[in-house]
Amino acid sequence: MREIRTRLAQTLRASALCTGVFLCLLVSPVHANSELEGVSDEIARQQSQLAAHNKKLDALQSDLKAQSKRIDALSKRIRQAQRTLKHTDTKIARLTQKQARLKQEVIAQQARLGELLDAQYRQGEHDQLKRLLSQESPTKLDRLTKYAEVLASTMQEAIESLAATRTDYQLTAHQLKQQRNKQASLVAELTDKKRDLEREQTSQSQTAKKIRTKIASDSAYLAELKANKQRLQEQIAAAARRAQVNMAGIGHAKGKLGWPTPGKLLHRFGERQSGEVTWNGIVISAKRGTEVKAAHAGKVVLSSWLRGYGLLIAVDHGKGDMTLYGYNQALLKEVGDTVTAGEPIALVGDSGGQSQPSLYFEIRRKGNTTNPIPWLD
Numbered sequence: 001m002r003e004i005r006t007r008l009a010q011t012l013r014a015s016a017l018c019t020g021v022f023l024c025l026l027v028s029p030v031h032a033n034s035e036l037e038g039v040s041d042e043i044a045r046q047q048s049q050l051a052a053h054n055k056k057l058d059a060l061q062s063d064l065k066a067q068s069k070r071i072d073a074l075s076k077r078i079r080q081a082q083r084t085l086k087h088t089d090t091k092i093a094r095l096t097q098k099q100a101r102l103k104q105e106v107i108a109q110q111a112r113l114g115e116l117l118d119a120q121y122r123q124g125e126h127d128q129l130k131r132l133l134s135q136e137s138p139t140k141l142d143r144l145t146k147y148a149e150v151l152a153s154t155m156q157e158a159i160e161s162l163a164a165t166r167t168d169y170q171l172t173a174h175q176l177k178q179q180r181n182k183q184a185s186l187v188a189e190l191t192d193k194k195r196d197l198e199r200e201q202t203s204q205s206q207t208a209k210k211i212r213t214k215i216a217s218d219s220a221y222l223a224e225l226k227a228n229k230q231r232l233q234e235q236i237a238a239a240a241r242r243a244q245v246n247m248a249g250i251g252h253a254k255g256k257l258g259w260p261t262p263g264k265l266l267h268r269f270g271e272r273q274s275g276e277v278t279w280n281g282i283v284i285s286a287k288r289g290t291e292v293k294a295a296h297a298g299k300v301v302l303s304s305w306l307r308g309y310g311l312l313i314a315v316d317h318g319k320g321d322m323t324l325y326g327y328n329q330a331l332l333k334e335v336g337d338t339v340t341a342g343e344p345i346a347l348v349g350d351s352g353g354q355s356q357p358s359l360y361f362e363i364r365r366k367g368n369t370t371n372p373i374p375w376l377d
Contacts, residue, residue: 001226003332004014011157014128015352017028026172026222035351036319044255049097051222053214055314056214057211057214057215057220057224060068060210060211060214061211061307062077062208063207063355064204064207064211064351064352065305065307066276067200067203067204067207068204068305068310068311068349068351069198069305069331070200071200071201071204071330071349071351072201072311072329072330072331074193074196074197075197075224075289075329075347075349076330076332077193077331078193078194078197079189079330079332079347080189081186081189081193082190084186085186085187085190086182086187088179088182088183091179092176092179092180092183095179096174096176096195097173098172098174099169099176102165102168102169104173105165106162106165106166106169109158109162109165112134112158112239113155113158113159113162116154116155116158117155126206127157150286158209160271173321174250185318187346188269190230191300201288204350204351205350207353208350208353208354208355212353212355218274218275219275220271222275222277223275224308225273225274225277225308227307227308228306228307228308228309229277229280231306231307232306232308232309232324233311235302235306236302236314236324236364236367237321239301239302239314239316240320240322240367242301242317243299243301243316245298245299245301245316245317245318246318247297247298247299247316247317247318247319248317248319249317249318249319249321250279250296250317250321250323251319251321251364252321253283253375254374254375255374255375255376255377256376256377257294257295257341257372257376257377258282258293258294258296258341258376258377259292259294259295259321259341259376259377260284260292260294260295260359260361261286261291261293261348261359262284262285262286262290262327263284263285263286263290263358263359264281264284264285265282265284265285266283266284266285266358267279267282267283268282268373269281269282269369269370269371269372270371276374280362280369281324281360281361281362281369281372282361282362282372282373283327283358283359283360283361284358284359284361284362285356285357285358286348286357286358286359287345287348287357288329288348288349288350288357289329289347289349290347290348291344291346291347291348291350292313292325292344292345292346292347292348292359293341293342293344293345294315294323294339294340294341294342294343294345295315295323295341295361295375295376296317296323296341297317297338297339297340298315298316298317298318298322298323298338298339298340299315299316299336299337299338299339300313300314300316300333300334300335300337300338300345301314301315301316301322301335302314302335303331303333303334303335304331305352306326306350306352307352308352308353309324309326309327309352309360310326310327310328310329310330310349310350310351310352310353310354311326311327311328311330311346311349311351311352312324312325312326312333312352313325313328313331313333313346314326315339315345315347320366320367321363321364321365321366322364322365323361323362323363323364324360324361324362324363324364325345325346325359325360325361326352326359326360327348327349327350327351327352327358327359327360328346328347328348328349328350328351328359329346329347329348329349329350329351329357330346331345332344332346332347333343333346335344335346363375
C-alpha cells in the first residue's frame with residue numbers, strides 16, 4: 001500500500017512538471033514577442049527623435065549660414081563706406097585749405113587793384129594832354145606814355161586775375177558743399193549699416209547658442225565635429241583639384257610666415273576637442289572686425305561658408321601647400337584672386353557658431369595638417 005502511494009505521488013509530480021513545462025512553452029513566446037515589439041517601438045521612437053533633432057539642427061545651421069552671409073555683405077559695405085568716407089574727408093580737408101588760400105588771394109588781388117586804381121586816378125584822365133600842351137621834352141612824354149600803358153595793362157591783368165580767382169573760389173565752395181553733403185550721407189549710411197550689423201550679429205549669437213544647446217551631449221558634439229572635419233576635407237580636396245597654382249609653396253619660409261592676426265592663442269594644434277578629435281589648427285582670439293592677413297603669397301581657392309568653420313577662406317601657395325582661415329565676419333577676396341603676404345583677405349568674426357570672435361588658422365601640406373606655430377614668425 002505504501003509502495004502504491006509512493007508511485008502515485010511520483011506520477012502526480014511528473015504530471016505537474018510536464019504541465020508546467022507545457023504552460024511555459026505556451027507563455028514564453030508570447031512574452032518574448034511582447035518584449036521584441038517593445039524594443040522595436042523604442043528604436044523607432046529614438047530614430048524619430050534623432051531625425052527630428054537633426055532636422056532642427058540642420059535648420060539652425062541654415063539660419064546661421066544665411067545670417068553669416070548677411071553679416072558678410074554688411075561688413076563689406078561698411079568697410080567700403082568707411083574707405084569712401086575717409087577719401088571724402090581728405091578731399092574736404094584739401095578743398096578747405098584751397099578755399100582759405102583763394103580767399104587770401106582775392107584779398108591780395110583786391111588790394112593790388114585798389115593801388116592801381118589809385119595810381120591811375122593820381123595820374124589824371126587828361127594828364128597826357130596837359131603835358132603835351134605844356135611843351136615838355138619828348139623823352140619825358142614818351143616815358144610817361146609808356147608808364148600809362150603799363151599801368152593800364154597791369155590793371156587789366158589784375159581785374160582778369162581777380163575774376164578768375166573768384167570763379168575758382170566759387171567752384172571750390174560748390175565742390176566743398178557737395179563733398180560735405182556726401183560726407184553726411186555716408187555717415188548716415190554707416191550708422192544704419194552698423195545698426196543692421198549689430199542686429200544680425202545678435203541673431204547669429206542666438207542661433208549659435210541654440211546650436212550649442214542642440215549638441216550639448218558629448219556624443220552629439222563629437223558627431224558634429226567629425227562631420228564638420230569630413231566636410232572640410234572634401235571641400236579642400238575639391239579646391240585642390242580645381243586649382244592650378246604654379247607657385248613655390250611655403251617650404252622655404254618655415255619660421256618666417258606672418259601671423260594672420262595678432263591675439264592670444266585660445267587653442268593649440270593637437271589639443272583635444274572632444275573624444276578622439278583634436279584641433280587641426282590654432283584658434284587666435286581677436287577683436288571682431290580686425291583684418292585677417294594672408295600668411296604668404298598665393299591664390300584663393302576657397303571663399304565660402306562651411307558648417308562648423310563659418311566664413312572660410314583658403315589660399316593655395318603651390319606645391320601642395322595651403323593655409324586656411326575660418327570663423328570670419330567677412331571675406332574680402334574671391335576664388336581666383338591672387339594675394340600677397342600680409343594682404344587683408346578677411347575680417348575676424350564669430351561665424352560658424354563660435355562663442356567669441358576669433359580666427360581659426362590651419363596649414364595643410366599635401367592634404368595633411370601640420371602645426372602652424374613652427375611656421376610662424
